[in-house]
Amino acid sequence: MKTLVALSLLCCSMRLPAQPSGMVRIPGGVFTPFLQTGARPSKITVADFYLDKHAVTNAEFLQFVRANPSWKRSCVTRIFADSNYLQHWAGDLDIGDPRAANSPVTNISWFAADAYCRWKGNRLPTMTEWEYAAGAAPVHYKGRANTRHDLSRLILEWYDHPAPSILPPVMSTYRNSFGLYDMHGLVWEWVEDFNSILPANGGPGPFVCGAGSIGTANKEDYAAYMRFALRQSLRAEYTVRTLGFRCARDIAPRDIVKK
Amino acid sequence: MRQLLSLLFLAIAFVGGSCRRQASVATPSCCAKPPRSSAFSVPAPLTPDASIYQLPGVWLDQHNHSVSLNTLKGKVQVVAMIFTHCGYACPRLVQEMKDIEDSLSASQRAGVGYVLVSFDTRRDDPARLQQYAEEQRLDGHWVLLHGNAEEVRQLSMLLNVSYQPAADGNFNHSNAVVILDRQGTPRQTLEGLSSNAALAIRTIGRLETQ
Numbered sequence: 001m002k003t004l005v006a007l008s009l010l011c012c013s014m015r016l017p018a019q020p021s022g023m024v025r026i027p028g029g030v031f032t033p034f035l036q037t038g039a040r041p042s043k044i045t046v047a048d049f050y051l052d053k054h055a056v057t058n059a060e061f062l063q064f065v066r067a068n069p070s071w072k073r074s075c076v077t078r079i080f081a082d083s084n085y086l087q088h089w090a091g092d093l094d095i096g097d098p099r100a101a102n103s104p105v106t107n108i109s110w111f112a113a114d115a116y117c118r119w120k121g122n123r124l125p126t127m128t129e130w131e132y133a134a135g136a137a138p139v140h141y142k143g144r145a146n147t148r149h150d151l152s153r154l155i156l157e158w159y160d161h162p163a164p165s166i167l168p169p170v171m172s173t174y175r176n177s178f179g180l181y182d183m184h185g186l187v188w189e190w191v192e193d194f195n196s197i198l199p200a201n202g203g204p205g206p207f208v209c210g211a212g213s214i215g216t217a218n219k220e221d222y223a224a225y226m227r228f229a230l231r232q233s234l235r236a237e238y239t240v241r242t243l244g245f246r247c248a249r250d251i252a253p254r255d256i257v258k259k
Numbered sequence: 260m261r262q263l264l265s266l267l268f269l270a271i272a273f274v275g276g277s278c279r280r281q282a283s284v285a286t287p288s289c290c291a292k293p294p295r296s297s298a299f300s301v302p303a304p305l306t307p308d309a310s311i312y313q314l315p316g317v318w319l320d321q322h323n324h325s326v327s328l329n330t331l332k333g334k335v336q337v338v339a340m341i342f343t344h345c346g347y348a349c350p351r352l353v354q355e356m357k358d359i360e361d362s363l364s365a366s367q368r369a370g371v372g373y374v375l376v377s378f379d380t381r382r383d384d385p386a387r388l389q390q391y392a393e394e395q396r397l398d399g400h401w402v403l404l405h406g407n408a409e410e411v412r413q414l415s416m417l418l419n420v421s422y423q424p425a426a427d428g429n430f431n432h433s434n435a436v437v438i439l440d441r442q443g444t445p446r447q448t449l450e451g452l453s454s455n456a457a458l459a460i461r462t463i464g465r466l467e468t469q
Contacts, residue, residue, distance in 0.1 A: 044426075079309050079417060110416060118409075195416060196423035196431075236416030 020122075020249055023050040024179045031132040034224040035197065046132045051125060052246035054170035054181045055104035055189060056116060058095045064116045066093060071112060081109035084239045102169035104187045104244035110236035113190045117247035124192035125248035127231070131224075134183035136176040151176075151184065155223040158185040163242050184223070187244040194231040310443035311417040316410040321388040321403040328414075328443065331402070334372040335466045336439040337459065340411075340420045340432065342379035343391040348434050351452050353395055355436055358456040360400065363463065370467050373401045378415075378422050378430045380408050418445065440466045 019025065028048045065071050065086075072092040076085055086107050090096030108116075110124075117123050125133070137151055154174065173185035183189075234240075312329045320326050337356050341349035356373050363371060377383035383391075388403035397403075406414070415422060422432035436449040438459060447462045449455040 077308055077313055079311065079313060111413070114409075114413070123409075192412065193423065195419075195421045197421065235419065236413075 020050055022053055023247075023249060024053050025049075025251070026051050026129070026133050026178050026180075029132070031128065031135075033128060034131065034221060035228060044128060046128060048251045049125070049129055050122075050249040050251065051129070051133050051178075051180060052122075052248070053179065055187060055244045055246045056113075057102050057170055058089070058105045059101040061105035061108065061116060062093065062095055064119055068115070068119060071115060076112070079237055080111040082237050082239050084241075085109060085112065087239075088241070097166055100166050103167040104170055104182075106167065106187055106241050106244045107239040108190075108243075108245065109239050110190050110194065110234070113245035114192070116245075120247055122247035122249045124190060124245065127191040127193050127196065129248055130189065130191045133178055133180055134176075136178045136180070136183075138174040139177055140175075152221070152223055155184045159223070159226065167242075187242050188227070188230055188240070190243065190245040191231070194234055195236065197228060197232050309445070311414070311439065311445065312443035314410075314413055314417060316406065316413070318404045318406045318410065319385045320405075321385055321392050323385040326402070326404070331372060331374060331439075332443060333441055334370055335441055335463050336372045336374050336443070337463075338374040338376065338418065338437045338439060339435065340376045340378060340415060340418065340422070342377050342430050343383050343387055344379065344429060348432070348452060350395075352434055352436060353397075355449070355454055355456060355459075357395075357397075358454065359459045359463070360398075362456055362460050367463065367467060368400070371400065371463055373397070374404065375401065376404045376406070376411065376414060378411060378424075378432060379428075380406065380411060382428070419448065438462050438466065440469060 026046075026049055028046045030043050031046050032043050069075060070077075073086045073089065074092050084107055086105075088096065088100070088107055095101055114124055135151075138154060158173075168186060170186065171181040173182045175181050176183055230243075234243075312327075312332055314328055317325050317327055337359055339349075339352045339356060341352055343349070353375065356375075360368070360371070360373060375388075377388065383405055385405055388405060391397075392401060392403055418435065418437050420433055420435050420437075422430050424430055434450065434452050436455070436459065437445050438447045438449075440446050446466060447459070449459060
């Protein structure tokens with residue numbers, strides 16, 4: 001009997017697709033992007049994907065740097081990370097304050113975040129995926145049922161407070177209805193195509209200005225303005241003390257051109 | 260009023276349109292680009308190790324040969340990111356690059372290369388790039404590159420080119436011609452679609468002697 005149970009367990013576990021550890025399967029759906037560019041439909045369909053339950057921590061990033069010495073603070077190439085890269089660490093392979101081990105890693109460039117995710121066999125989420133996943137309402141934030149309205153308030157409260165010198169640990173703010181932690185309220189996060197924001201006039205320049213709100217889905221979503229303005233201001237080698245990341249993965253293997 | 264507005268939009272689409280299918284919004288005055296400085300200089304690279312040839316990865320050129328970016332080293336390179344199905348902006352970028360090539364003196368020409376990198380990893384395979392090179396009458400100084408989506412995104416980061424796939428398979432993108440020195444460091448970016456060939460030629464003249 002025992003063997004039978006074990007056997008049936010084995011066959012079931014073989015048939016089930018492996019859920020990547022630390023990731024949550026985000027069910028796809030229809031999403032209204034905040035930025036309405038005219039070239040994209042006003043609603044887009046997002047396919048199912050996996051997303052890290054929480055942002056990548058200092059301890060996790062340290063493993064990556066150990067395995068990839070070219071990403072050490074003293075080795076990194078300047079075009080891939082500016083001079084503030086990992087500046088809050090005590091050394092190349094030393095996080096410093098042990099309380100920071102479980103805090104989200106910040107002061108990392110887009111290139112570093114991208115390299116980490118690839119090292120894990122993952123990728124950065126697209127802006128659409130991230131926004132879709134982050135738009136879910138909190139679950140029992142402040143001990144009660146929540147709505148999207150509570151989410152806006154949560155974000156604005158976060159914006160109100162300066163970041164502490166040691167960031168709080170991951171999974172310390174709130175969980176959303178997808179089962180993701182801290183999509184807002186802890187750090188900003190890199191996305192794969194952060195540089196895809198095109199100003200309405202097709203040239204360089206800020207999109208947030210007097211008449212800029214013409215192109216947005218919700219003119220009162222101040223928090224989203226802040227997020228998109230930050231992305232617009234970034235370059236891939238920049239590092240910011242309050243900017244971290246998490247990784248995503250396709251459900252089906254991605255159509256990667258092999259040569 | 261509404262008709263007037265849509266007429267205005269149409270007019271903008273006609274005059275100022277790029278590869279986009281529709282013009283999105285009129286340019287508010289506060290978004291207007293500052294006038295381009297006419298003073299000429301080639302700013303020194305910010306860091307000594309700023310060559311984009313440090314980007315790893317293998318690309319395919321229009322002859323279906325595998326190349327790394329490092330093979331572009333040694334010449335001044337004039338680079339743009341485009342896609343071959345692009346109807347309006349990309350042909351203008353290519354034309355600007357051809358104007359640059361045509362304006363160089365015979366002695367300068369051997370030291371300058373031209374690189375087109377496609378956003379369209381799906382449709383712009385080496386064969387399509389070869390066809391495009393023939394249509395555009397691009398000579399042996401031109402390299403057209405096909406990469407995978409990750410490589411293209413990484414390169415766009417280093418060249419500071421923004422792009423976004425559109426629902427119809429085309430791409431919205433910023434327009435830039437980037438001049439790299441012989442080590443592969445971006446030294447000047449010509450932004451927008453107004454011709455800057457004269458400026459580019461002066462830059463190339465200086466970089467060829469460095």
